[in-house]
Amino acid sequence: MSNEIDWSVFRVSLQVASLATVLCVLIGTPLAWWIARARPVLSATLSALALLPLVLPPVSVGYYLLYLLGRQSGVGSFLIDDLGIRLVFSWQGAGIAAAVASLPLYVRTAQAGFEQIPPSLLDVAATMSPPRTRFLRVVLPLAWPSLAAATLIALARSIGEFGATVVVAGSIPGRTRTVPAAIYDAVQGGQYGLANALALVTLAGGLVLIVALSAALRRARHA
């Protein structure tokens, strides 16, 4: 084994994290809005469900997803046999796993942004426009700093996701091996130089994300 960095791990990590972030935004935004506006009981139930992946060990999340997306489950057999979509051991599968792991953080942050909007603004908007217009022209513009912060948090969490992704997608070089998986493999193989180099790159990337995140959070607070 060489100590040279396999740069494909960054491409895979980026693909996985991007897919996970897009999924978080698409699923998490309406879910957070629903939680923020639903009646207390429903809101608490949804909120608890959305938080579940946060309290489970990532490996457990990965295990359940492996089962769900594999041929043993109805969903998996439908995807594989009827649609020809094989997600297990693919970077898309890793993306889904990272999305599930990141969703609680996205939903929590987005929900806080929605809850900050004064109710009377939403009421006024409700008397003047149908729900879609209201959401696009009032809710999103008022909550966007929080949504931006939520997106960055989800992105950061997805880049770092290891336990769930590695169970669902493994660590196939060039296909599903992400940066965290590569670091793990390097450490397991005794290649500390490689592990160190990879970890340094993640450290630099992390610092950039933190700066961006704190800027977004500052905006969210002053919105």
Next chain:
Amino acid sequence: MSGSVLRADFWLSFPAFDLAFQQEMDRETVVIFGPSGSGKSVALRAIAGLLRPDAGRIEVDGRAVFDRAAGVDVPAHDRATAWVPQDLGLFPHLTVLENVMFGMSGDRAGRLARARGLLSLTGIEPLADRRPATISGGQAQRVALARAIARERPLLLLDEPFSALDEVIRESLRSELRRLCRELGRGAIFVTHDLREAYLLADRLVVMVNGRVLQSGAPEGPFLRPADRAVAELMGFRNLFRGRVLEVGPDSVTVDVAGRRWRCASWAERPVVGAAVEVGIRAERVALRRASEALLSSTNVLRGAAVQDDAYGLDHLLRFRVSGEGAPLEVQVDLPARPYRVLDVARQPDWLLELAPADLHVMPVTSAPGD
């Protein structure tokens, strides 16, 4: 166009109180007056479509927007109403002009022209490009009003929109609102707990307490002839006494109040002999006369001694202990500062209090908490 702009009869239950609201109005200004927590805002929100009543029916401009039995519940934005909340609800991310254009329909050029017209009508044209955070409370009020008018709905719903403003700004806005409502020929329901504001704006006054409409009609009605003690107290009647009807004549009734015979010429509903009644007179309607034996024998004249004198700058609120035959009584007199000085009330403790029959108002006794 004929027909009512609003026909409402609905019922809503809350843990703290039940709201029962009935109202039918034309294109006029109806003021709902009542203390905090009386259900005024709730009634308005139900009409606007922001709350769903438990039962009943609401018709706006001839169209049923809510009918529990028929399963009709038109969404708020499709109702022929425009609602202004207490905190105005201006969108902070939009300019004044964009706020006004928000709920308008039609093509952009048309909306822009109409919005600019409304800004000049409400006197805020120079603020078109400003954000709500950068304008004053009075200006924000005008923006909210312009935005509501821009919806071109036949019924405006205004929920204490002036409550956060200084008295001077309130005054100018009130007269402006009155002018706008008359010029535009729309119906408006205005919620307030300010008595003067209610009287000034109302074509019709609705008095609400504890979720119930206690009295509704021309503003002079509740002001001068309140239906019962609760309305009288709200309308600022400081003198309210229990009595029993002794005689009923064509123009007046004689009531026994604490062992005194008072002739009263105003009533909410015609009293019958022997009935227990409430008798009320406003503190500003009690006339103060210098003590003289000749006057003392005339109708409704009492001898009193001032026991308390509270100066409010422009007027004095005096409490008199009434002596003579009968049980002790206390009568309050509201006297403007000038006659107070001219009469030299401060130095003269003994006075005659004249209660003119036309100002003595008789109301039936209704069971109220604490009775």
